[in-house]
Amino acid sequence: MKKTSNILITISFLLFLLLPQAGLLFNFVGEGEEFQNRKLSPYPEISAESVFSSSFGLEMNSYIWDHFPLRSDLLKIDHWIDYHIFKDSPVPDKVLIGKEDTFFIYQSITKYPKNNLSSLNKYKEIFTKAAEIHRKRKPKIFFVFSPSKASLYPEFLPDSFKKKYLVGDKKFRSELEEYSGKTKNILLLWDAFNKRKNELSSKSPQTDIDKRLRYLFRPYDQHFHWETAIYQAKLIVDFLAPGKWKGETFNKYFTNYKYEKSEIEKRFFKIDLPEPYKEFIHKDFFSAFNIWQIGRKSPNGLEKYIEFKKKGPEKITPLNKNLVVIHDSFLFKSKYFITPFFKRSVFIKWKKHKVSDFFIPIIKNADIILLHGFESHFFAKLKSIEKILDNLGKKNSHHPLISLYQ
Amino acid sequence: MVFSSPVFLFYFLPIIILFYFSTKVLSRNNNSAKNYVLLIFSTIFYIYGSGIYILIILAVSISSYFFGLIIKRENINPVLKITGLVFPLLFLIVFKYTNFISSQISSLAELIGLSEFPVTNIMLPIGISFYIFQALSYVIDVNNKNIEPEKNYFKLLLYISMFPQLIAGPIVRYKKIAKQLHGRQETLNDFSLGATRFVYGLSKKVIMADACGIVADTAYNTPLGSVTAPVALIGSLAYFLQIYFDFSAYSDMAIGLGRIFGFSFPENFNRPYSSSSISEFWRRWHITLSQWFRDYVFFPLGGPYRGTTRTYINLWIVFVLTGIWHGADWTFLIWGIFHGGMIFIEKLFALDKKRKRNITGRFITIFFVFISWIIFRSNSIEQVLVFYSNIFYPQNWHLSPDFMNVLTHKNLILMGIGFLIVFFPKDFVVGKYLEKVDDLTSVSLRLAVITILMAYSLFIIASNNYSPFIYFQF
Numbered sequence: 005m006k007k008t009s010n011i012l013i014t015i016s017f018l019l020f021l022l023l024p025q026a027g028l029l030f031n032f033v034g035e036g037e038e039f040q041n042r043k044l045s046p047y048p049e050i051s052a053e054s055v056f057s058s059s060f061g062l063e064m065n066s067y068i069w070d071h072f073p074l075r076s077d078l079l080k081i082d083h084w085i086d087y088h089i090f091k092d093s094p095v096p097d098k099v100l101i102g103k104e105d106t107f108f109i110y111q112s113i114t115k116y117p118k119n120n121l122s123s124l125n126k127y128k129e130i131f132t133k134a135a136e137i138h139r140k141r142k143p144k145i146f147f148v149f150s151p152s153k154a155s156l157y158p159e160f161l162p163d164s165f166k167k168k169y170l171v172g173d174k175k176f177r178s179e180l181e182e183y184s185g186k187t188k189n190i191l192l193l194w195d196a197f198n199k200r201k202n203e204l205s206s207k208s209p210q211t212d213i214d215k216r217l218r219y220l221f222r223p224y225d226q227h228f229h230w231e232t233a234i235y236q237a238k239l240i241v242d243f244l245a246p247g248k249w250k251g252e253t254f255n256k257y258f259t260n261y262k263y264e265k266s267e268i269e270k271r272f273f274k275i276d277l278p279e280p281y282k283e284f285i286h287k288d289f290f291s292a293f294n295i296w297q298i299g300r301k302s303p304n305g306l307e308k309y310i311e312f313k314k315k316g317p318e319k320i321t322p323l324n325k326n327l328v329v330i331h332d333s334f335l336f337k338s339k340y341f342i343t344p345f346f347k348r349s350v351f352i353k354w355k356k357h358k359v360s361d362f363f364i365p366i367i368k369n370a371d372i373i374l375l376h377g378f379e380s381h382f383f384a385k386l387k388s389i390e391k392i393l394d395n396l397g398k399k400n401s402h403h404p405l406i407s408l409y410q
Numbered sequence: 411m412v413f414s415s416p417v418f419l420f421y422f423l424p425i426i427i428l429f430y431f432s433t434k435v436l437s438r439n440n441n442s443a444k445n446y447v448l449l450i451f452s453t454i455f456y457i458y459g460s461g462i463y464i465l466i467i468l469a470v471s472i473s474s475y476f477f478g479l480i481i482k483r484e485n486i487n488p489v490l491k492i493t494g495l496v497f498p499l500l501f502l503i504v505f506k507y508t509n510f511i512s513s514q515i516s517s518l519a520e521l522i523g524l525s526e527f528p529v530t531n532i533m534l535p536i537g538i539s540f541y542i543f544q545a546l547s548y549v550i551d552v553n554n555k556n557i558e559p560e561k562n563y564f565k566l567l568l569y570i571s572m573f574p575q576l577i578a579g580p581i582v583r584y585k586k587i588a589k590q591l592h593g594r595q596e597t598l599n600d601f602s603l604g605a606t607r608f609v610y611g612l613s614k615k616v617i618m619a620d621a622c623g624i625v626a627d628t629a630y631n632t633p634l635g636s637v638t639a640p641v642a643l644i645g646s647l648a649y650f651l652q653i654y655f656d657f658s659a660y661s662d663m664a665i666g667l668g669r670i671f672g673f674s675f676p677e678n679f680n681r682p683y684s685s686s687s688i689s690e691f692w693r694r695w696h697i698t699l700s701q702w703f704r705d706y707v708f709f710p711l712g713g714p715y716r717g718t719t720r721t722y723i724n725l726w727i728v729f730v731l732t733g734i735w736h737g738a739d740w741t742f743l744i745w746g747i748f749h750g751g752m753i754f755i756e757k758l759f760a761l762d763k764k765r766k767r768n769i770t771g772r773f774i775t776i777f778f779v780f781i782s783w784i785i786f787r788s789n790s791i792e793q794v795l796v797f798y799s800n801i802f803y804p805q806n807w808h809l810s811p812d813f814m815n816v817l818t819h820k821n822l823i824l825m826g827i828g829f830l831i832v833f834f835p836k837d838f839v840v841g842k843y844l845e846k847v848d849d850l851t852s853v854s855l856r857l858a859v860i861t862i863l864m865a866y867s868l869f870i871i872a873s874n875n876y877s878p879f880i881y882f883q884f
Contacts (some may be wrong), residue, residue, distance in 0.1 A: 069415070
């Protein structure tokens with residue numbers, strides 16, 4: 005019995021050591037950067053200097069950690085155990101699981117409200133500068149703040165987080181509201197969204213999907229449902245072009261709701277977390293509203309933007325204006341429903357809270373500039389916004405894309 | 411190279427096992443050939459983690475080898491003898507203590523208005539305290555004629571640099587493994603027991619120690635102004651568990667690896683948190699270090715044989731040295747003095763004898779060990795005071811989001827299991843129980859436990875939730 009036991013233990017131990025390597029034989033290589041949602045460590049350079057300074061060892065450790073075979077599969081199992089067995093977030097520093105399995109992005113609750121508060125003076129400085137430009141000359145500059153999941157649904161936060169979060173968040177919002185009351189170019193969406201939240205919560209859900217759709221946000225993500233995105237577009241169009249909104253029929257350009265992989269699953273958890281989701285049928289939408297869409301890249305290929313033009317017979321009479329929107333992911337879905345109301349619209353996504361100089365001439369040639377941001381990390385964009393405002397006062401330089409607006 | 415890292419587990423270890431046992435077969439169990447394989451891999455192991463600092467190991471091993479040969483001779487110049495003993499210590503002083511000494515002189519110079527004194531920034535070579543102590547024990551033992559000097563330099567080099575115990579012990583005496591260096595037999599039973607021990611160690615590290623470690627690290631990295639009672643208390647309890655599971659895990663892995671390659675390393679832990687007195691604690695915690703100080707400091711100073719006062723002074727000297735062996739900082743010094751003080755009180759009132767196998771004694775001992783770990787873990791004396799004031803005079807019970815966030819169900823459950831293990835009956839040792847019995851049920855159970863531990867450790871390692879072993883820094 006002892007010999008059998010020794011043989012079995014030895015074999016299982018050797019299998020343990022060789023399992024990841026055996027994965028190579030069956031082509032179980034790591035799923036790479038897309039799966040990890042980050043840049044993986046490169047293979048280190050070998051030189052006498054790197055070996056003797058021990059930097060080679062450190063870099064090699066990172067490389068092997070990122071690339072060893074079966075890693076992605078093992079990681080999925082570890083996350084599954086954390087979530088289903090221990091009922092924990094597998095990435096607690098990134099995703100917080102609140103009440104009723106509602107997910108929040110951890111930093112947007114803990115770090116960002118503090119940063120917003122400490123940036124209040126900078127906010128006011130920027131708004132004053134923008135209001136000055138807004139009053140005096142073209143283009144007109146507007147700001148839009150999208151509310152976060154935590155500020156609309158604090159009741160789903162764990163109690164210990166709620167208290168801490170609400171104090172900082174409420175103070176920041178009240179200061180912002182007080183300031184926006186003095187100017188006409190800041191749109192805060194909290195009140196409208198809260199009203200919408202109350203309307204939705206008064207409905208009685210029939211199905212599991214209905215239950216999930218009683219909320220403005222996706223259950224396993226910090227972003228909106230399509231319905232909320234359309235609602236946000238309505239609020240923005242009402243703000244920029246009062247009385248123009250005629251978007252009641254947009255809902256028909258979607259498939260029915262079905263369960264799909266959640267955004268959190270794709271980005272962090274790597275475990276099966278289906279959520280109600282429907283596809284937007286772009287083609288039918290653009291064809292119905294006579295919109296011509298061009299996706300472009302900046303010369304360095306890093307920044308992308310999308311331009312929409314209205315053409316042909318008008319289904320919705322647009323404003324004869326060029327709109328430039330610099331936005332983050334919270335306007336990603338809403339943008340389609342803004343485009344029918346403008347002659348031309350360009351949507352530039354903040355890249356790490358910055359906008360490349362490449363876009364400055366495009367921005368300068370707009371009639372309306374909309375600077376959009378998710379409330380939790382708008383503070384991070386202030387420096388870039390200041391740069392844009394400074395550039396608006398300067399003369400145009402030649403830019404190949406200026407012709408778009410002429 | 412950390413034992414719980416993929417590079418060690420899935421590359422280094424399988425490769426050395428392959429080379430070592432292939433050499434054993436091909437060379438018909440030639441001991442020198444096997445030793446050379448171990449030596450080459452140990453060198454790669456150290457260079458991989460510490461680069462150029464391999465030269466320190468070479469210098470120390472060469473000096474120990476030559477002084478070992480010279481010291482043995484009669485009529486040797488006493489200066490040469492002392493040089494042989496002091497030479498390895500110089501490396502320890504230069505690489506471990508220069509930064510601290512220069513920063514203290516600089517602060518003092520600033521205080522009395524003298525010109526600025528430069529503060530050095532020397533990197534601490536990994537494991538220096540361990541291999542220097544091994545080299546010193548060799549030279550002292552040769553000098554005391556307890557052992558014969560090693561005539562083959564490479565065998566001595568292997569003794570000092572053998573990768574399983576190179577960077578965090580156990581501190582092995584030459585006489586314990588001299589026979590094994592000259593001839594050993596690896597068996598299937600040894601391999602199986604070594605692998606089992608290694609897996610226990612690995613799981614203790616990645617499952618238990620790292621779960622406690624993230625809680626402790628978050629607490630001790632909290633800005634002093636934001637430390638509250640629960641942060642100080644839970645963080646310190648987590649560290650109390652972490653340091654035991656982390657360090658004993660490394661020893662388990664080292665002993666297990668040694669056994670796989672046919673070596674029998676000494677035990678380093680024996681359920682230290684079940685001790686009934688601080689004296690007993692030091693007979694169960696980091697046993698090889700305690701024995702080193704007992705044999706090479708306490709007894710040479712006169713031990714318990716020169717009267718009561720002198721015994722107490724000797725004990726205190728040992729614990730001050732034990733403190734600063736762990737690191738060059740005031741906190742380590744105070745920690746050493748604290749333990750010396752506790753043992754002084756125990757001896758003075760014969761408490762260690764009264765409390766033998768006494769449950770009250772266990773709780774009192776655990777309490778004092780617990781509060782001493784706060785000194786040990788703190789980054790400054792100010793932090794020690796902040797933690798003590800929050801634990802013993804709690805006023806603010808608020809939990810910060812960052813701290814709440816690490817108090818996951820998993821971490822709390824594992825900490826609970828950790829306390830259960832610590833408070834198990836004194837003689838209850840799961841590993842030994844599983845190793846001893848040999849019927850079908852226990853064999854199946856053993857295999858199931860090992861498989862589950864290996865699998866779960868593997869999942870955790872894949873998710874990269876690891877930290878280096880605590881004792882690497884010493």
